[in-house]
Amino acid sequence: MTTRQPASGRWIQGWDPENEEFWERSGKKIARRNLLMSVLAEHVGFSVWSLWSVLVLFMSPEIGLGFAPDEKFLLVVTPTLVGAVLRLPYSYAVTRFGGRNWTVFSAAVLLVPALLAFVFVQRPGTPLWVFLLIGATAGVGGANFASSMTNITIFYPQRHQGWALGVNAGGGNLGVAVIQLLGLLVIATAGDTHPSYVAGVYLPLIVIVALLAALKMDNVDAVRAEPGALREAAASSHTWWISALYIGTFGSFIGYGFAFGLVLQNQFGSTPLQAASVTFLGPLLGSFSRPVGGRMADRWGGARVTLWNFLGLAVGTVVLLVASHAGSFGLFVAGFTALFVLSGIGNGSTYKMIPAVFAREAEDAITSGADAPPAFARARRVSGAVIGIAGAVGALGGVAINLAFRASYQGAGGSAETAFLCFLAFYALCALVLVRVYLRRDRVERTAPGASRPRTSHVR
Template sequence: MAAQPAVRGRWISDWDPEDEAAWRDGGKRVARRNLAVSIASEHVGFSVWSLWSVLVLFMTPQIGLGFDPGQKFLLVITPTVVGAALRLPYSYAVTRFGGRNWTVFATALLLVPALLALYFVQRPGTGLWVFLVIGALTGVGGGTFASSMTNITAFFPLRHQGWALGLNAGGGNVGVAVVQLIGLLVISVVGDTHPAYVVAAYLPLIVVVTLLAFLLMDNVAGVRTERGAQREAAADRDTWWISLLYIGTFGSFIGYGFAFGLVLQYEFGCTPLEAVSFTFLGPLLGSFARPLGGLLADRAGGALITFWNFLAMGAGTVLLLIASARHSFALFTTGFVALFVLSGLGNGSTYKMIPAVFNHRAAQAILDGHDAPLAFARARRLSGAAIAIAGTVGALGGAAVNAAFRLAYGSGTGSGAPAFCAFLGYYALCMAVTWVVFLRRTPRAASGPVAARREGSHV
């Protein structure tokens, strides 16, 4: 592994994390350093992306910003959609400009929506369209997920990718909980009329993480050769099957994370303080569960963990329907927190399925006489591209979750039961897809170095 100087930034050439000797002799240290900064960048990105899940709780007539339920749900839908739309170009940007270079730019870019939100969020009489524009700009925080995951995929060997991707994504996902904790702190200390304080807390953090990315991260030269990978991955059926599953896991996580506070307000009449006192718990536990889901998938297979996870998510949704019918706050919040944890586990296990699927294909190609290094290099290239596509589709699932809540609560019934029934049906569909498409597959036998390379790659 030799350093290759470049005109811009630091580049590493001949990077092969599957080379166990090179991995032990310094590769692991380099990968973990990049992972640590990547987690910090993605964390800040998620926090900015989910700002409006907190800011809408402050928007009351007391500060001259009284919006109805439909308008508030629209404010949390907008950044979700934009963040999803940006994930493919953000993932491609890593292959064009390098992971380090793009992380520096993408993190610094978060200052734009943060500064705009800081200026307008406490200006009485500001029109909804202004906040929709700012909300759309905060979508850049959602794009950081795809670029970060694509970059980290290149740094780690397959046998550690479930853990590494789970840790990277989990550290980012926890940004949803942290911004809500900051909202709770602001409301508890100075009341619910100072939303600008929530935004101001992130300005220095964005600057610090940008500097850390500039000073400590590396670009992997091999990633730049991946042009056309997204097009090839998009033509693969398994990419779309996994994307459908990721709607059920990540779509649930980010959709619930953005909407939980509003759901508590409209389902139980909670005050902003009461709502934000509970909203952070689910995203926090769900974020910590994501690396565990990746670790379990490394050991037992992503498809198996994903299948049982969707069964449990269905049970959790039934619990929400019962709690809503009984108007039981305790049972409702318990069910919601359980769904957050399960969606986190499912995020980790579903993402593990992506490199496992393509690595399995590489092993089969080698059995058919193809060159091993080229087969596994192609698998790694397609895995990174498929991760970006699944991330995009999954984030759009979050917008669908919020749209379902908007329709349910906007109808004047004061109940989210219609939305929960829709979610229950989707989880049942995901269980069926996981079983039929992935669990019923029977891999061919492999031996020797191919079998060793496939260790931990079972779907």
Template sequence: MSPSGASARGGGRGGGRGRRLEEWDPEDVRFWETRGKRIARRNLALSIASEHIGFSVWSMWSVLVLFMSPRIGLPFTPGEKFLLVVTPTLVGAVLRIPYSHAVTRFGGRDWTVFATAVLLVPACGAAYFVQRPGTPLWVFLLIGALGGTGGGNFASSMTNITAFFPQRHQGWALGLNAGGGNIGVAVVQILGLLVIATAGDTHPSYVAAFYLPLIVTVSLLAALRMDNLPRPDRPAKGAWGEAVRCAHTWWISLLYIGTFGSFIGYGFAFGLVLQTQFGSTALEAASYTFLGPLLGSLARPLGGRLADRWGGGRVTAWTFVAMAAGTGGLLLASARGSFALFVGGFTVLFVLTGIGNGSTYKMIPAVFAERAGREVTDGRDALDAFARARRLSGAVIGIAGAVGALGGVAVNLAFRAAYGSEGGSGAPAFVAFLCFYALCVAVTWAVYLRTPRASGGAVGDPAPRRSGVSRV
């Protein structure tokens, strides 16, 4: 069908209340250049805004715990504070699979509106209770769990944007989408710093209240300007089962634990680590915690770009080598008690996790596109093969996103165990992280780099341009 047949129309009841594209062929070069690129970029911009707020609400407790002290009637121990940052991380990880599936069921636009608007609940709860002295820990754990809904936004957003862009541009698009979301971790920490610097460390409710009008605004913009893609074929339901049975799903999920799990785990815990290991005040901790997540978020699109050029497998492997070396630097800084070296080493690790996030996610569509290419060579219909690859990519993105976020839970539990006793050190946690990064290097080399593929390169290598049409 001619690309000119692709158009947006008001769908459903209410005349114009819904926007659904009748046809979407991003792999068709002519369609992409004449119409598709403009529509995809508009949806990408609003997807970034929604995901950004989701990450901010999700990671808000990494800032709020810095305020909690006897001065405001919330005398929680370091172990209880680490539990408060673990809770939203865990819930956000668990929600990523249903959130990813919800996009294909309800549509990217409709689900983005809901997933953004529902963040009003944890934001309002945090703004109200965090200023009430004597509030029990279980109340904050419940609000933190509700804040985990912001972590689910990542999976639905990434699944949606994957389908909007052609495979040859997905590294850049996914990196930009995820990076814009990830930067929400840094922004909420900068906001916490500004509140502490201007109003003092006894007004944590200002941090949560800041996001209330933003949530409403982005929800309305998503409703007015985003689009739903054509409904996928019924067999798409089987993509999740097929993805679960695919070995690549679990290899990539393991790698994503090392990249995104490290990013979100370090982002949530860094301020508490500085307070616990170096006795930093809330202002001192907030002054440094935002820098790493900021640079790591900005590095994520770079990781996607590098993967587009050099191949996701190669970039991911070298990133893990560098992360292992950086973790060794943290062990050295801990042994010497060097605050400057410790902060510098953590900042480098954040940048590396951002690069690794982008390159690892690039591997997902590349792996399945390469497999589709081999199926076409063996005689399978090209449209069917590449449509199936897209469905599998969306499912694997949801699974890998969920498993990767569980890595953030593991990071925070490791820190909680390491610093649990009086005078505890982070060294045992860093040794565990170093060993895991070494494992990731070995897996990337053995699965994606060691064996040449039928296409003549490693899995995750840049994909050639394809002039055919792929339907969603």
């Protein structure tokens, strides 16, 4: 391995984490340092992305911002949508500019939505369209996830990717809980008329994270995308099956994270303090459970763990329907918290499926006579592209969840039950995909002639 120092920053050449001697000698230390910096940058990005899920709790006639419930749901939908759309170009940007360089830029640009929110959120009479534009700029925080995950995939060997991707994403997802805890702290100490304090806290943090990324991270030549990687990934049916599954796992996590406070206000008439005092718990536990999902997938297989998660998500949704009918606040919060934990585990297990599926295709190609190095090089190249696509498509699930809640509350009766029924149907569909596309294939191959050949990718 060699290192060169161009004007644009440090580059590591010859990166080969699958070489166990290199990995133990120096690769592990470098990878962990970059993982830590990546987690910090992604964490702040998620916090800025989730900023408006907290700020809408403050918006009331008392501060001259008395928006209707459907308008508030539109405010949390906007950054979710923009973040989803930007994930694909952000994922590509890492392969073009390098992980360190892009992390510095993507962290620094978070100053724009944080500063705009700080300036405008307490101006009485500010029209909705201004807040929608500011909320749209916050979408860059959600796009950080795709570039970060694409970068970290390159640093770790396939056998450790479930854990590494889980830690990276879990640390980022934790930003959703932290911003809500900050909102609770502001409401509890300064009251519910000072939303600008929430945005102001992140201005110095963004600067610190950008500087740390510049000083501590590395660019790796292996992340460079060969022409056609994205097109090759888009041609694979696995890309779209896994993207659909990620809509159900990550879409649930981010959609519920953005909507939970508003749902409590509409469903139970909760005050901002009451809502903020419980909304952080689900995203907090869901963030910590994501690395657990990666570890479980490393051991038992991504598809198998993800299937059990979708069954659990379906049960949790039924609990929410029961709690809604009974008007039970405690049961409702418990059901929502369970959904966060399960979606976090499912996030980790679903993402583990990406490198595993394409590593398995490489094994099949080698069995058919292909050379091992090019086959596994293709697997890593396509996996990186699929991570970007799945991250973008999955985030659209958060948009769908908030639009479903918005439509459900606008309908007759003004409750979330119609939305929950839609979610339940989608979870059942995802479970069916796992059984038919992935687990059924494993059963067939294990009973076929020659099925004793060992597998290392643990797709099932």
